[in-house]
Amino acid sequence: MLDALVNGFKRLWEVSDDVSPQRYRALGRLLSSLMIVVSVAPLLVLSWINYNQYQASMAREIEVPLRDVVQRTRTALEVLLGERLSTVSLISEAYSFDKLASDGDLAKIFHAMRGEFDGFVDLGLINEEGRQVAYVGPYELKNVDYSDQTWWREVQVHRKVVSDILSGARGTPHLVLAVGHLGEGGRSWVLKATIETRQLDRLLATVGQSGETDIFLVNREGILQTASANFGALFKKCPLELPQASWNITAGRVSAPNGARFAAAYASVPDTNLMLVAVKPEAEFMRPLSALQTDILLVLATGVVLIFVMTVVPMKLLMKRLQASDERRVAVFAQMEHTQKLSSIGRLAAGVAHEVNNPLAIINEKSGLAMDYLNAAGDFPRKERIVALIGSIGQAVDRARGITHRLLGFSRRMEANMQQMQLAEVIEETMSFVERDAQRRGVELAASLDRGLPEVTSDRGQLQQVFLNLVGNAVQATAEGGRVEVTLKGLDGDFAEVSVADTGCGMSREVVSHIFEPFYTTKKENGHGLGLFITYGIVRRLGGEIAVESEEGKGTTFRVAIPYVKPEKQA
Amino acid sequence: MTKEPIKILLVDDEVQFVDTLKDRLYLRGFEAAVAYSGEEGLQKVKKNPPDVIVLDLRMPGIDGFEVLRAVKKTNPDVQVIILTGHGGDAEEASAFRMGAYSFLRKPMDIDDLLGCIRLAYRDRVEKPYVAAAMAEGGDFDTAREVMREKDLLKDA
Numbered sequence: 001m002l003d004a005l006v007n008g009f010k011r012l013w014e015v016s017d018d019v020s021p022q023r024y025r026a027l028g029r030l031l032s033s034l035m036i037v038v039s040v041a042p043l044l045v046l047s048w049i050n051y052n053q054y055q056a057s058m059a060r061e062i063e064v065p066l067r068d069v070v071q072r073t074r075t076a077l078e079v080l081l082g083e084r085l086s087t088v089s090l091i092s093e094a095y096s097f098d099k100l101a102s103d104g105d106l107a108k109i110f111h112a113m114r115g116e117f118d119g120f121v122d123l124g125l126i127n128e129e130g131r132q133v134a135y136v137g138p139y140e141l142k143n144v145d146y147s148d149q150t151w152w153r154e155v156q157v158h159r160k161v162v163s164d165i166l167s168g169a170r171g172t173p174h175l176v177l178a179v180g181h182l183g184e185g186g187r188s189w190v191l192k193a194t195i196e197t198r199q200l201d202r203l204l205a206t207v208g209q210s211g212e213t214d215i216f217l218v219n220r221e222g223i224l225q226t227a228s229a230n231f232g233a234l235f236k237k238c239p240l241e242l243p244q245a246s247w248n249i250t251a252g253r254v255s256a257p258n259g260a261r262f263a264a265a266y267a268s269v270p271d272t273n274l275m276l277v278a279v280k281p282e283a284e285f286m287r288p289l290s291a292l293q294t295d296i297l298l299v300l301a302t303g304v305v306l307i308f309v310m311t312v313v314p315m316k317l318l319m320k321r322l323q324a325s326d327e328r329r330v331a332v333f334a335q336m337e338h339t340q341k342l343s344s345i346g347r348l349a350a351g352v353a354h355e356v357n358n359p360l361a362i363i364n365e366k367s368g369l370a371m372d373y374l375n376a377a378g379d380f381p382r383k384e385r386i387v388a389l390i391g392s393i394g395q396a397v398d399r400a401r402g403i404t405h406r407l408l409g410f411s412r413r414m415e416a417n418m419q420q421m422q423l424a425e426v427i428e429e430t431m432s433f434v435e436r437d438a439q440r441r442g443v444e445l446a447a448s449l450d451r452g453l454p455e456v457t458s459d460r461g462q463l464q465q466v467f468l469n470l471v472g473n474a475v476q477a478t479a480e481g482g483r484v485e486v487t488l489k490g491l492d493g494d495f496a497e498v499s500v501a502d503t504g505c506g507m508s509r510e511v512v513s514h515i516f517e518p519f520y521t522t523k524k525e526n527g528h529g530l531g532l533f534i535t536y537g538i539v540r541r542l543g544g545e546i547a548v549e550s551e552e553g554k555g556t557t558f559r560v561a562i563p564y565v566k567p568e569k570q571a
Numbered sequence: 572m573t574k575e576p577i578k579i580l581l582v583d584d585e586v587q588f589v590d591t592l593k594d595r596l597y598l599r600g601f602e603a604a605v606a607y608s609g610e611e612g613l614q615k616v617k618k619n620p621p622d623v624i625v626l627d628l629r630m631p632g633i634d635g636f637e638v639l640r641a642v643k644k645t646n647p648d649v650q651v652i653i654l655t656g657h658g659g660d661a662e663e664a665s666a667f668r669m670g671a672y673s674f675l676r677k678p679m680d681i682d683d684l685l686g687c688i689r690l691a692y693r694d695r696v697e698k699p700y701v702a703a704a705m706a707e708g709g710d711f712d713t714a715r716e717v718m719r720e721k722d723l724l725k726d727a
Contacts, residue, residue, distance in 0.1 A: 311629055350659070358585055359654030361677035365591040372598045401678050408659065 019327050028319040035311045043303050047296050052294055059263065062285045063251040066265035069213055069278045070249050076203050077269055077276065081162055084117055084195060085177050085271075089160060092181045092191040100125045101134045110136040119199035121174060126152075128189040137194075139170050146192075152265075155180045155190055162272040165197055165217075165225040165234065173197040173234055183541065201226055208444040215278040216549055217269070218242070225274060230262070230281065238277075242266055245275040245526035253282070342516050343538065349518045349533075367393040406530050407518060420457050423488055423496055423562065424449040431486060434475055442480035445471075449488040453496050457565050462538045469535045470500040470558050477504035477556065494564050495544070501557040507550040515548060543567045577692045579603040582612035582638060583627040583654070588677075592625075595681055601688070609633025612642055620646050623672075623691045625684070628655040628662060632713065636669065643670040650691035680715075 084500045091100075091109055099105050110123040122137020130147025146152045151163035161477035163176035178192045203217050205228055219239045227233050231240070239256050245268040255261045261282040268275050371390050374383065427449060438445040467486075473483040482503040491497045507515065507522070514520045516536040521529035539546045543566040550556040579596065581603050583589040589605050596603045604621065606612035609630050616624070624642065628635035639651050656677040663674045672691045675684060705714035712727045 357677045358588070358650045361656060361679070362585065362588045362591070364678035365588055365595060365681075369591050369595050369598075372595055376598070397678055405676060 002134045019323060019330055020255050021323070024323045028315050030316045032311050035315070036244075036307055039307045039311070040097050040304055045483065047300050051293065051296055055289055058289055059253075059284060062263045062280060063265065066213065066278045066280060067249050067251055068262060068267045069215060070267050070276055073204060073215060074267060074269055074276050077200070079176070081269075083271065084120070084193070085160055085162060086180070087113055087117060088123075088177050088191055088193045089179045095223050097125070097181075097187060101135055101187075103136070107132045107136045108121065113193075119195040121194045121196055121232070123191070123193045126192055128188045132192075141170075147242075149176075151176050151178050160271070162274075164199075164219045164223075164273055167235070167379045175200070178466075197226065213278055213280050215276070217274045217276055219275070220273050227561060230260075230279060231256075239278070240264070240277070242275070242277065254279070291315045301470065307570055338513070345517050346533070346537065347409050353407045356400065356404055360397055360404070364401075367397070384519070392478045406534065418457055418566070420455045420458055421460050422451070423453060423456050423463075423498065424451045425466055426460060427464055427486055427488060427498065430464050431471060433468060435472050437472070438484065440477045441475060441478070443475050443478045444483040445475070446483060446485045448485065453488065456496060456562060457560060458542050462542065463562070466535050466538050466560060467498065467500075469531045470560070473531065474500050474502035474504065474556070474558075478502045479504065482555075491561060495561040496564065497559055497561050499557055499559045501555060503555040506552040506554050506556055508552055512548055513551050516546075577601060577623060577688060578621040579688060580606060580612065580615055580621040580624045582609065582624060582630075582635070582708045584608055585627070586629040592681075596685075599681075599685060601685070609638045610634070612638050616642055616646060616649065619672055622695060623650045623652060623688050625652050625688070628653060628666070629657045636665070639666065639669050639671060648695055650695050651688055652684075652691060654684065675701050 015475065038123070091113065095105070095109065096500045100109070106123060106125065110120070115122050122135065122139065122141070122289055123140060124132045124137070125134040126132050126146055130145050130149075130152055132141055132144045132146065135142045149163075150264070151161050154163075155161045155470075159180045161176075161180075162180045163178070165173050165175055167173055174194045174196055176192055178190050178193050180188060180190045182188045200217070204217075214229040214231075215442070216228040216238075219225055222238045222240075222242070223398065224231060224236045224238050228238070231238050231468045239252050239258075241256065242264070243250070245266050247268055247270065248350075249265055249267040251263070252266040253261060253262045262279040263282060263285070264277060264279045266275055266277040367390050371387070371394070376388055377383075427447065431445060431447060435445060471484065471486060478484055484500065484502045487497075489497055511522060516532050517529075519529040520531040520533075536546055539560055545561040547559045548556065548558075579601055581589050581596075582617065584607055586607060593603045594603050598666060603625075604619075605659075607614050612624070612626070613633065615621075624638075626635050626638055630697050635653065635655065641654070642649055642651060647670075650672040651670065652673045652675060653663075653671050654677060655662070657665070658674060658676060659687055666674055673687050673696070675687060685703045702714040703710070
């Protein structure tokens with residue numbers, strides 16, 4: 001592809017005389033493709049940039065509200081859990097183990113606590129072995145052993161613990177708030193309260209849920225801690241691959257294993273193992289983008305089509321004109337070359353003819369003298385034979401003289417005898433000379449002469465010879481039943497045109513290119529090949545032009561342009 | 572064989588041609604002198620002016636045109652017939668302008684040349700007689716015209 005372009009470029013600088021249609025087609029194709037590439041490429045790049053920019057700003061626009069939701073929700077969550085944890089902590093500080101271990105006192109405290117905060121389900125005191133020694137709540141959980149629970153192990157280290165969501169022994173999801181206490185005398189115990197997850201659900205629903213945003217909690221293991229609109233119910237494994245969350249809110253794109261893409265923002269909730277996640281399906285906010293995509297594609301397609309049409313069509317036109325002008329140039333050059341060639345051939349022929357005349361004259365005189373002596377001498381053996389021989393020398397000389405003299409134009413008058421005349425009359429007169437021949441050959445001889453033309457000042461005899469040659473040739477070239485038409489009309493400018501058209505055998509391109517050269521003949525038996533050479537010479541001498549068109553099998557047309565008045569310079 | 576009274580000078584550098592031509596003229600009763608160059612031709616004209624000169628155009632040294640010009644200057648009555656193998660339209664035109672009587676091309680027919688020589692001689696010799704006869708008869712206009720034709724050739 002690139003090579004083809006480079007080669008094409010190289011070819012652009014080559015000036016060739018080749019006027020074949022393929023060359024112009026190739027050139028047109030090359031220029032068109034260059035122009036199209038140059039115009040379409042920036043358009044494509046621009047569209048691509050535009051699309052990407054829009055996509056980026058769209059993503060920013062979607063991330064900001066997601067971050068915001070996560071921020072707000074986390075704050076609310078912190079407040080909710082923090083308040084309740086503080087309360088439990090406060091109670092553990094305010095009362096002794098013995099006081100709390102008494103069921104009545106614990107119930108009193110629990111009721112007071114419930115009065116302050118929603119969501120507490122129960123309250124229990126657990127001794128250092130992990131056994132719940134006192135309990136207030138709707139379930140029968142006294143003496144349950146919690147020593148195998150995760151939160152129990154954690155509270156030994158961290159003192160205050162918020163557990164993951166548990167279903168635990170009771171079967172409903174709940175959250176454990178546990179506060180450890182190192183009592184007097186080295187006895188340690190843990191005060192444990194549970195809150196319903198309904199509290200969390202409500203908080204997420206009121207603060208977080210807005211529009212298509214899906215907000216939920218997951219623990220470190222990726223287990224859903226609240227229900228998610230997109231990923232299922234509580235305790236299901238969240239399919240999203242979320243990197244470890246930090247306190248800072250992270251936003252980005254994530255994809256579910258089923259290929260659905262989401263914009264997501266997430267952050268850890270402090271003092272817990274929980275991570276707050278807000279997601280929004282990409283399809284939701286990408287809808288305007290796809291509309292934009294359609295618009296861009298439409299504009300792009302229209303643009304490309306327009307560029308294509310506006311490049312290819314004018315280029316075709318341009319190439320057509322270029323080709324026409326090149327063809328004209330080539331034709332003019334060919335014509336000039338042809339004229340020059342004919343004139344040098346003419347000079348050469350004339351030079352040879354001149355040189356031949358002198359030896360020819362010697363032969364003529366010698367043989368003439370020999371003949372004179374023979375005539376004077378008496379009879380001797382084989383005299384007649386010798387007379388005949390010398391006679392044929394004379395005949396050969398005559399023949400050669402005929403050629404050289406015709407070649408040099410000696411059979412005509414020297415000075416052009418200029419006079420005013422009506423071309424129509426001259427043509428008619430000339431045609432009358434050939435009429436009989438035409439009739440004999442069964443060729444129709446027609447004339448279409450404009451008699452309104454101005455008079456021509458030229459050499460009548462020479463013009464007549466021109467017309468005679470052309471019409472005579474035309475009649476000879478035409479088979480029986482054919483037609484020769486002579487037309488006279490005015491041309492633009494100072495010329496009259498005489499054309500002689502026949503329906504004869506026509507000539508090949510090769511023949512046409514040599515037709516005005518001396519000694520070029522297609523008449524096998526008679527004809528010396530000088531007729532058109534002489535005709536050409538006369539027309540040029542009279543300041544005119546002669547041209548020929550021919551098609552094999554269709555016929556030939558000679559056109560002679562004759563100036564009304566011969567221009568001065570052409571002597 | 573009757574002797575013709577016409578004095579002829581042949582000027583041509585083609586020796587073969589001019590000698591043979593001289594012989595043929597002799598056989599036909601014409602006495603012709605021969606010069607093989609322009610210089611020689613002019614000398615012979617000076618020494619013994621001929622009635623008619625048959626002159627080639629292209630010769631080494633003094634060419635036919637120079638000879639023609641010189642002869643028409645010194646001996647305007649001498650008729651000059653150009654006989655050349657090289658004459659084109661332009662040469663013919665200028666030869667006539669310079670006063671040549673006729674312009675023939677090689678190779679020519681001997682009889683054409685003889686006819687031309689006879690005509691030239693008759694014009695040279697007879698015109699004054701014709702004019703004189705006209706004048707005697709009182710037709711001065713015609714006489715003047717005849718003479719003027721001759722002068723015209725001379726002046727040209």
